[in-house]
Amino acid sequence: MTTVITTGLAFLLTVSLTMGDCPYQECVCRNKDIKCQNQGLDKMPPLIAGSVNTYQVLMIQNNRITSIPDKSIPSGLTEIDFGNNPISDIAPSAFNNSGSTLETLSFTNTRLTQIPDAFLSLTKLTSLTIKNSPLQNWNLDVLKHIGASLRELTLNNVGLRSWPAWIANFPSLTDLSLSNSQLTPIPDTAFNMLTSSLKRLTIVSANLTSIPRALTVLSNLVSLDLSNNSITEVENLPSQSKLESLSLGFNNVSDGPKLVNELSPHAASLTYLYLHFNQLLVIPQLDHMTSLLIIHLDNNKISDPASGLLPSKVINLQLSANNFQAIPNVVRQLNKLTSLFISDNSIQEIRLIDLPVQLSHLDIQNNAVKTLQDNTFPANSSLRTLYLSRNPLASISNSAFKNLSGLDTLTLGNTNLTRVPTALSDLASLNTLDLSQNPRLICTCQEAGLVAWFQARPNLNVLGTCGDDSVHDFFTNLATQCRR
């Protein structure tokens, strides 16, 4: 007995020693982390005297801490997240204990008004994020000091009123994000010190009316996000770089040919192209952009179904909320396409030629489709999800779903259907059927032929009512009383 207890104690001691002491009584330490979030702390908790910290990450978000005093941070930390604390004061030596180890600091929703002098003790800082904080004093000596090591800088909604010329002191930056700030005019020389280092640049919601000429010198840029500005022309992209991702959603781009021309130098590398919420009138001629996998063109003003050409590698195409009356011709040529989003248009018909065989997800909600015919879906179709809700669908022919043996999810809510389609009996893999909000739907003994199909799939999730009964109840109870 005694032996057992002693062994148990030794085991406990070993465990607590290898895990190290948690440096704060108020927090929980696990794996690499010191977790102090959501503790209602109104000041930094005191360090436990004599504790030797072996943890690396301090998470102290969502408290009410207003200041970080000296000696309140343990040694050996690599990362601290101060998010959602009304911090306004950071003592000059606050970070000294971890000065030679801290790499990542994050301040979101704080009351910081200046770049703190405490950063002067940091020699390894590589990533700094400050968001939604009313910075006023851009302490140049401190910025120069951290500029020597910093690689990732995010300043989002921090009260910048003009272009931060001090960026020239950050020669190793690979990632720069300056969003929700008034930065214009951006000087033509803005990135001259970052020409070969910068890989990812984000300037979102900054009232830009054009793509800054300063960008042209960025020879290693792979990702550019200029969403939610007022850009009308695609120009000044750095032609020497190999862009992989371009985000220009929520702008005012209308000139398709100009766009195509400007993208050409990136034909072999561009993989993601986001142009949702713009003013495009045609699908651009992008067939030479042979690496494109994902294209978002939703929420434009495209109506011509014969416009444009897209490269055959595309797997995901977003065309929702345009003015199409038919599924555009480009779609049928995309023999790798797996997801097509084309909701919120005015498409009247799905034709056999429209859909490539390998398509597995089709969202065509809120269009003008009235009927589904036997020849609507191609043989060996790979469709797994089909969203057809909010179409004025009134008839679905008996064999319409014959080629959809792999369909998992079908939505037919908010249509003009009056009967549960007998075509459902071909859907051997269906798991979810939405027939909700079909006010004209009735269930009669004419559909009793579907009972066997319903009973064979006890896990089928059916939504919707016909008259006073749920469709599910009709098929599990009432329809069995119909005479054969």
Ligand SMILES: *[C@@H]1O[C@H](CO)[C@@H](O)[C@H](O)[C@H]1NC(C)=O
């Ligand atoms: C903290 O570090 C800074 C920069 O290395 C140094 O100047 C300062 O004296 C240190 N403070 C203390 C209290 O050791």
Ligand SMILES: *[C@@H]1O[C@H](CO)[C@@H](O)[C@H](O)[C@H]1NC(C)=O
């Ligand atoms: C952009 O312009 C609008 C309207 O002039 C203004 O309300 C908004 O604050 C500006 N945004 C920024 C980030 O300066």
Ligand SMILES: *[C@@H]1O[C@H](CO)[C@@H](O)[C@H](O)[C@H]1NC(C)=O
């Ligand atoms: C775009 O920016 C405006 C402010 O300029 C903001 O109110 C809006 O939420 C932003 N929209 C998106 C989609 O980011």
Ligand SMILES: *[C@@H]1O[C@H](CO)[C@@H](O)[C@H](O)[C@H]1NC(C)=O
């Ligand atoms: C886009 O352009 C239209 C007119 O061409 C203008 O009414 C609208 O305000 C512009 N939108 C933005 C975000 O600049």
Ligand SMILES: *[C@@H]1O[C@H](CO)[C@@H](O)[C@H](O)[C@H]1NC(C)=O
């Ligand atoms: C299934 O696919 C074939 C070949 O594409 C087509 O001819 C037929 O109309 C489709 N529908 C049915 C119900 O077989």
Ligand SMILES: *[C@@H]1O[C@H](CO)[C@@H](O)[C@H](O)[C@H]1NC(C)=O
């Ligand atoms: C559908 O698949 C079957 C079996 O793999 C094959 O024999 C048939 O040719 C395919 N039909 C079409 C139109 O691809």
Ligand SMILES: *[C@@H]1O[C@H](CO)[C@@H](O)[C@H](O)[C@H]1NC(C)=O
């Ligand atoms: C639904 O069907 C009724 C009766 O056939 C028709 O009068 C009505 O226009 C249809 N509604 C739509 C949106 O097509």
